[in-house]
Amino acid sequence: MTGYFLQAFIYLLAAVIAVPIAKRLGLGSVLGYLIAGLVIGPILGLVGEETNAIQHFAEFGVVMMLFLVGMELEPKALWNMKLRLLGLGGLQLLLTSAVIMGIGIYAGLSWQVSLTVGLIFALSSTAIVLQTFQEKGLQQTEGAKSAFSILLFQDIAVIPILALIPLLALPELIDIAENTVQTASGHSENLVEGLPGWLYGLVIMGSIAFVTVGGHYLSRPLFKFVASSGLREIFTATALMLIIGIATLMGLVGLSPALGAFLAGVVLANSEFRHELKANIEPFKGLLLGLFFITVGAGIHFATLTENLGLIVSITLGVMVLKALVLLLIATFFGLKGSNRWLLTLSLAQAGEFGFVLISFAAQNNVLATDLIALLQLVVALSMFLTPGLFILFERGIMPRFMRNGSKRKPDAVNDKGPVIIAGIGRFGQIVNRLLVANDFKTVILDIRSEQVDLMRQIGTQAYFGDASKPEMLHTAGIDEASLIVIAIDDKETAVEMVKYAKLSHPHVKVLVRAFDRGHGYRLRQAGADYMISETYHSALELGAQALRSLGVHPFQAERQKHAYRDIEARQSDVLYEAWKDDASGERFDNNYRDLFMELQQLIDDALKSDLHDNHSKRRGWTPPPKGYAEEQLDKEQD
The missing domain is CATH 3.40.50.720 (NAD(P)-binding Rossmann-like Domain)
Structure with missing residues (x-):
């Protein structure tokens, strides 16, 4: 038991140290987890053989992530952005996969392996890109909106890709896996193994129908029953039970657990318990996903990197340049111009975290050989490490140039x-x-x-x-x-x-x-x-008054409270300004100013409380509402 505690402490300590540092450096949390894994694994050797076992457990974080992705995909919202979603996203995934697949076949790989590699490299990092957009305030640009559409399509496309990969299994790898399984164990967890094709198809259809129909009709009574207990931990247990049960069902019938979780998420996207489900699952998802990425970093073979450094760097740069060219072509075709076109091109040129998921899944389903797996993991990780550099290039190299070009527009004649x-x-x-x-x-x-x-x-x-x-x-x-x-x-x-x-x-x-x-x-x-x-001053004050009215305070009293706040603020404004002006420090907020500011807050509190118990308004310039006003407003709100 002590050994398990020690391993858990090492993984958590690595995450606690590496992730905040990585975020401060602008590298993102995913890279922080990968770095943590590299340090405790290949570099320091603090973890070893247990990494693969932990990774299988941590993959449940991927299942949770796809469940949450499904919950975000309301059909109406998807329909409104169908042109960007299918046009930009579909074209990017199709072209990138096809080009990389063609190069793989030319290099001597089988078409199954080439297609799998193409799909892995076609995906970009949702976690890094969206976080960087937010940190740099780029979310509302056309380039960022287009990039989000592509990322969303990629996240959705992971589901059919997971369903496709088992069909690409190589016979020679299947034979090796079967011999290993027979040696290690005499039974299979797949309940449909050996069934006739028609019966297997019925089982698959029945399982999907059960998840869809049951999720729609059975989940609501269940969640209402659990919610009536008023115990948050039971609701959390119910959410986890739901995901684990669906994942187990899909695994027993030979389907991807992630596929079932995604389907369940889509079914529950319009549930009234949607937000509660997300709030309960999010911490588990984040922790398990972080653990998954740490195990990926810990499992990277440094020997493979040193032996094939030139090859890995060449493949990484080649993939990023190829993806950038495809994205640039698509951006031009869809009419993106200027810096927006380059933002889309550079932000999505890397491989993404789902690449690790697909590599692991392809390995489990006998599509990729062990030596190729190590190579692909290094390429995906290195491309993600280079992503912050691409954003720096955009911010310092490309944006200023377009801003200078934009400033060439002559001022209008007034x-x-x-x-x-x-x-x-x-x-x-x-x-x-x-x-x-x-x-x-x-x-x-x-x-x-x-x-x-x-x-x-x-x-x-x-x-x-x-x-x-x-x-x-x-x-x-x-x-x-x-x-x-x-x-x-x-x-x-x-x-x-x-x-x-x-x-x-x-x-x-x-x-x-x-x-x-x-x-x-x-x-x-x-x-x-x-x-x-x-x-924000008047809007906040008005909203505060509306909050009082919404809580049952008479509109007349709410208006008086608003005026009392405004009067005290106006009377003390000059005092605070003089204190600020007299301060010789750079920030102009010394102890005297802070004392005065706290005094202002106390004056406001006292004035509001005094006004609350004062039956006669001392103010002029505002007429109280007529009799019955409150009742009329209440009737309007109810209508």
Whole structure:
């Protein structure tokens, strides 16, 4: 028993150390697990023969992952993105697999092995790519959205690939495996082995029908019964029981456990217990998947790497270049341009974590020989190690070039003049502009994002491309005759500099600015802004009042509480600003400021509590709602 505890401690310690370091370096959690496995396995030799046994157990994390993937695939959502999903994803998988398969056959491999290798290398790393998109704020770009469609198609395609691989088994490997099994054990866990083909087909169809129909009709009463107990751990046990039971059933009838789990996930995608299931399974999935990747890293043969270093590096670079060319071709065909085309190309050029799953599954089903397995694992791992470098290349080499090219667009000639100049026509600036235009005030809109300017023009809002932070652009827009400038850009430093310039060169112009937070608001005030407003202040205050109303507080009282908060905040604003301004430190948040800020919070709490027990409003400028207002609002909400 002590030996098991020691091995578990080594695996967990390696993960705890390696994964956070890898994430900080921008390598991603999957690479962190692989590195951890490399360190405790080939490098330090802390783990050894038990790795394969642990890997079989950890593969259950893959089953859980596919169950969760299935739960994300609502038919309606898939239908809405069918063109990208089938077009981009299907074409990428088909072309990449076909090209690699052709090269494999030319190199002397059998068509079964060549096809398997092609499918393995065609997949990319969902974990690394999506995490990097999020970290670098690229999710909303066209390139990232297209990449997500391809990754989603690849994740779905893993299911039929898992079903296909057993059909590609090589006779010579089957004979070796059968001899090994007969020597080790005299029985099989496959209950359908030896059945006639027609009966085997009926068993398969019946099993799939049971999972589909049973998952739809039987799971709901079961989960309702379990949920009525109010015990979270029993719900967790039920979720695990469901997945383990389905995986076992699929294994007993000769199908992939992952296929059954994926099918069950799709069936439960619209269940009212979907979110609870995901919350309970996610920790187990993450831990087992991490353990799986650690065992992959621990099982990598350094001897194979050193003996075939040139070959492995050549294959890795060849696969990545080939995938990049296919992706570039597809991106061009589907109309992606500029940096988006290169983002798609470089982000998906690596092999992915599902490659390890397919390699392991192909080995179990007698498709790949042992020496080839070690080679493929090293190629997949090395391509994933190189992925952060591709993102660095995109971020530092390609993006700046396209930004420079984009900046070659000449600023528009501003033909209009008006009393108000709006710098920035994003979600914030649009609302300000609508209010002004609705009240017959002429506005001149400037924005440095050409695509945003073009979008505004498409919806009937006249906007001009130009950098409002440049004095000559403001002069062209008519700041000499304007009486007001609204700065609604999303760059903190540029906003401060614009305020300084406007108040110094055009003191007659009032400057209204969007602030990101309290500290930014202080800097804008110090620069001379006439009015600053935090972009989240009023929306948060309004939402807080609505939360009170939703919890049964009378609308009149909720409105009074909102005004009480606003009054105290306004009265203390100057005190806090002076404390911030007097602080000589770089951050301008010393102990005096913190004490004052805490005092403000206490004043707000006291004022709200006092207002709560005060039967007479001392405020003016707001009329209480008429009698019966609360009841009318409640009826509307119920309707």
